[in-house]
Amino acid sequence: MKIFNALYLMLLVGWLTTGCITEPEPQPQPDLAEEKGYATGVATDTKGNPLANAAIVVNNTQFFNHNILGSTNANGYYKLKLSPGSWYVRGTISLQHNDQSYTFDLHPETEGAFAGTEGAVRNLRWKLSGPKPTEFGGGGYYGGLVEVYGDMVGGFFDTEQVELTLEPVGPLVDGSTGQIIKRQLTGGIIGQTQDVPIGRYRISARYLPTNQVLNIRLRNKGQYSTSITNSFEPAYAGATGSYKLTLEARLQN
Incomplete structure (x- = not known):
């Protein structure tokens, strides 16, 4: 009976110990030596x-x-x-x-x-x-590019005075938890911000001189809204390693 109890305790401790392990720690990589050829x-x-x-x-x-x-x-x-x-x-x-x-x-x-x-x-x-x-x-950035066009019909072109807020929706592409990003655009008529970690984002914008919330949409797609949610897409048809989001912004009526 004592032997049985001892074995039971050993199995129980082992089960509890392994049950606490959720993910192995990253292992240090070995130092490789150069090999001719x-x-x-x-x-x-x-x-x-x-x-x-x-x-x-x-x-x-x-x-x-x-x-x-x-x-x-x-x-x-x-x-x-x-x-x-x-x-x-x-x-x-x-x-x-x-x-x-x-x-x-x-x-x-x-x-x-x-x-x-x-x-x-x-x-x-x-x-x-x-x-x-x-x-x-080579060149460029590992993160994605966000471009913002002014609404041609509304005559809004001051995109350098636009601040974007990008809030991650779900994990980033590597499975990690992203951070809320706030950035003022640069670039002139077509505002932009570069090097955003790839993921899915809820995006909103405001016009800094008046602190006014802007209406935005994917360029030439859908209805304007105070926010949109979308993932990065290839920068052009067939592109690899280069991704962007292209938006339009206009002042609210």
Whole structure:
């Protein structure tokens, strides 16, 4: 009986302990050593966890469309054999969020080209915001762009005096909890704000000189309202890695 009770207590303690574990902590990634003739690295998500099935492209700096393709394994690791030449590494991750398909560029933690004969370690990380590298024809931001046109019929063009409020509706694209964003637009006739973490937002606007609430809508779509809820969409047909929301605003009658 004593043995039975002891076993029961051990099982109970084990069940309670495992039941308290909700999510494993991000594991530190191993330090990889350069290996001659290979590009190696680890891709991680926004929380530092391994990113499986990320697409890896090792680009030649001299010849267009002369690339080496691969992907990360379940541990976020990749290893690609190189030929002689000058190379750099880029990566992407594709997923669905709120019934919208997205492809995001991963951020290279080390920049610069390297010789294929020498090899290099190039780790990549998914970022929701921040500037993209400008090397090798790159640029822009990891977050999305919001554009605001003035209502042509109403004759409202002072979009630089508009402040947008973007309130996340549900989790952001990486599953994290977003923050309410308030930004004054820049850019002239077409107001804009850049580098907004991708997600679904409830958006409202006000005209700063008079503190007046504006009516807004998706550009050329639907009825004007004091707020709209929408997700980011491709910046143009077929675009990947570049997303925006395009709105119209007008003063209330």
